[in-house]
Amino acid sequence: MRDRHRRTRRLTLLCAALFLLLLGTAAPASAHAALRATDPADGTVLRTAPQQLTLTFTESVGLLTDSFRVYDPHNHRLRTGPAEHATDGSDTARVSLPAKLATGTYTVAWRVVSADSHPVSGALTFSVGRRTATTAPPAPGTTENPATAALYNIARCLAYLSVAVLLGTAAFVAYCRPPKTAPLRTPALAAAWTLLAATTALFVLRTPYEEGTAPTLSVSSLTHTATTRPGALLLARLALLLLAAAAVALLRFRRRRLPRRTTLMVAAALSLPLALTWTAAEHASAGIQVPLAITSATLHLLAMAAWLGGLAALLRTLQRTASEPAALPLSVPVRFSRLAFASVTVLVLTGVYQSWRGLGSWQALTDTTYGRTLLAKLAAVTALLLAAACSRTWTTRVVRARATAATAPARIPEPATGPPLPPEPPAPPAHPPYPLLRRSVLAEAAVSVLVLALTTLLTSTVPGRAATEAAARTGTPTAGLPTASVSTIPFDLGTPGGHGKVQITLDPGRVGRTSVQAVVYGPDGGLSTVPELRVTLTLAAQRIGPLDTRVTDRGGYWATDSFDLPLPGTWTMKATVRTSDIDQVTVSAPVRVTR
Numbered sequence: 001m002r003d004r005h006r007r008t009r010r011l012t013l014l015c016a017a018l019f020l021l022l023l024g025t026a027a028p029a030s031a032h033a034a035l036r037a038t039d040p041a042d043g044t045v046l047r048t049a050p051q052q053l054t055l056t057f058t059e060s061v062g063l064l065t066d067s068f069r070v071y072d073p074h075n076h077r078l079r080t081g082p083a084e085h086a087t088d089g090s091d092t093a094r095v096s097l098p099a100k101l102a103t104g105t106y107t108v109a110w111r112v113v114s115a116d117s118h119p120v121s122g123a124l125t126f127s128v129g130r131r132t133a134t135t136a137p138p139a140p141g142t143t144e145n146p147a148t149a150a151l152y153n154i155a156r157c158l159a160y161l162s163v164a165v166l167l168g169t170a171a172f173v174a175y176c177r178p179p180k181t182a183p184l185r186t187p188a189l190a191a192a193w194t195l196l197a198a199t200t201a202l203f204v205l206r207t208p209y210e211e212g213t214a215p216t217l218s219v220s221s222l223t224h225t226a227t228t229r230p231g232a233l234l235l236a237r238l239a240l241l242l243l244a245a246a247a248v249a250l251l252r253f254r255r256r257r258l259p260r261r262t263t264l265m266v267a268a269a270l271s272l273p274l275a276l277t278w279t280a281a282e283h284a285s286a287g288i289q290v291p292l293a294i295t296s297a298t299l300h301l302l303a304m305a306a307w308l309g310g311l312a313a314l315l316r317t318l319q320r321t322a323s324e325p326a327a328l329p330l331s332v333p334v335r336f337s338r339l340a341f342a343s344v345t346v347l348v349l350t351g352v353y354q355s356w357r358g359l360g361s362w363q364a365l366t367d368t369t370y371g372r373t374l375l376a377k378l379a380a381v382t383a384l385l386l387a388a389a390c391s392r393t394w395t396t397r398v399v400r401a402r403a404t405a406a407t408a409p410a411r412i413p414e415p416a417t418g419p420p421l422p423p424e425p426p427a428p429p430a431h432p433p434y435p436l437l438r439r440s441v442l443a444e445a446a447v448s449v450l451v452l453a454l455t456t457l458l459t460s461t462v463p464g465r466a467a468t469e470a471a472a473r474t475g476t477p478t479a480g481l482p483t484a485s486v487s488t489i490p491f492d493l494g495t496p497g498g499h500g501k502v503q504i505t506l507d508p509g510r511v512g513r514t515s516v517q518a519v520v521y522g523p524d525g526g527l528s529t530v531p532e533l534r535v536t537l538t539l540a541a542q543r544i545g546p547l548d549t550r551v552t553d554r555g556g557y558w559a560t561d562s563f564d565l566p567l568p569g570t571w572t573m574k575a576t577v578r579t580s581d582i583d584q585v586t587v588s589a590p591v592r593v594t595r
Contacts, residue, residue: 049101060090073104103129165191168309307343485509
């Protein structure tokens with residue numbers, strides 16, 4: 001029996017380590033605030049230099065000390081004013097630009113914090129007078145520090161796991177009334193200490209996580225975190241945990257044992273504000289119907305903890321009482337079955353509302369990352385419900401067997417001269433077959449870990465409603481990214497020094513009026529001037545083309561501002577590059593055009 005428990009603990013630790021490693025090394029998820037509009041618009045050419053840059057998002061955002069970085073055509077960073085909210089509201093951020101801007105293309109990299117505490121970043125370009133060759137804007141994904149993101153994600157996962165175990169164990173003890181010998185004090189204390197450590201780590205890592213920098217510990221970063229709403233909620237969580245720890249320590253010092261009803265009231269009083277420290281900083285805190293959403297998310301979190309955390313408490317109780325079945329009354333699994341049924345009912349009702357609020361449409365269920373992750377969670381929850389149904393069926397059968405045995409009429413012996421007595425029915429077992437229940441509960445616990453992992457991923461994924469709204473306003477599937485389609489095609493004339501590449505940009509890369517810019521790079525990677533460049537587009541599937549873009553030399557690069565793309569699809573882009581009177585080459589590459 002000891003070898004079995006040892007193997008079980010080792011397997012559990014191995015699964016937890018692999019899960020945390022997978023979560024920590026996963027790519028950063030999309031943030032929740034989507035870019036709605038910019039002024040100047042991305043990729044536009046302005047006659048006069050703008051005085052300020054304004055970004056409008058789908059929800060309110062928080063600003064950082066380095067929210068905007070503006071680079072001139074020579075890739076030198078400009079000195080700008082401090083980032084601030086516009087008078088329109090907290091969903092609009094702006095920064096003042098220098099009074100005089102030289103002619104050329106400017107690159108803007110921005111980073112803000114969405115209302116649900118997740119940082120979001122992106123880049124855009126605008127030109128003054130004319131477009132010039134410039135370095136490609138940095139991709140938003142590269143602004144994350146891998147070490148900080150991994151540590152922060154691991155701390156968030158540990159916080160979810162520990163709060164589920166802590167609140168679930170409290171609900172299990174208060175309602176299911178396990179025997180006093182049940183070994184639940186150790187996991188409850190371990191969950192409490194883990195939650196305290198994970199919350200402290202989240203508070204320390206909050207500022208580096210927002211700014212995308214390496215993990216650091218400084219007074220300025222801690223002070224900044226304390227002034228933000230997520231930081232204040234983390235401090236409130238720490239205060240609640242310390243308050244609960246002080247109360248427990250005081251009772252142990254006085255050697256007093258509280259009545260069960262008082263314990264239940266204290267646990268409920270602490271559980272509600274503790275759950276609010278999550279829901280007031282996640283999806284529910286932004287978007288539509290915020291008060292109702294926070295209420296629903298809080299009930300969802302408490303029900304999840306009561307079910308999954310109580311499941312872990314029941315599993316540990318079954319394992320420790322396996323050698324002495326008489327030590328575990330049948331009323332314990334029966335009461336937990338009722339608690340689980342009530343929790344599942346709350347989870348279904350609140351989950352349906354939160355899914356509708358997060359998705360916004362049926363199409364978002366398959367077209368967005370949030371929807372696909374939600375489908376995966378629903379599949380895992382379905383498997384969890386099937387395992388729970390097995391446990392509930394076992395409990396129902398045992399209870400009915402006990403009730404039948406208790407209500408069976410007493411047999412009256414017949415005279416010796418009468419007919420022979422029928423064989424007596426088998427007596428019910430003295431103790432229920434708990435090993436069957438233990439295997440079923442173990443399967444539930446294994447699937448519940450996957451459910452918690454998918455829940456953590458959902459809280460780090462842009463809701464489908466926000467992604468759809470941003471796509472409808474900007475015409476792109478992913479908000480915050482440049483709308484231009486950039487293709488780089490290498491060429492080789494077969495002569496010494498006759499190789500290089502041509503970079504062609506369709507801005508925007510979708511149906512309708514678009515601008516085309518082409519830059520030729522020489523063998524050394526620098527800009528190269530050529531006497532002639534021709535760019536055509538052909539859609540072979542619809543027998544359209546070749547369409548000549550009619551790009552003209554703009555002094556270092558070739559461009560046109562009025563080219564029409566009639567249909568979406570995969571077009572073939574051909575570039576004819578002539579470097580001298582006799583040296584010429586034509587190269588091609590596919591390019592995707594969207595609606």
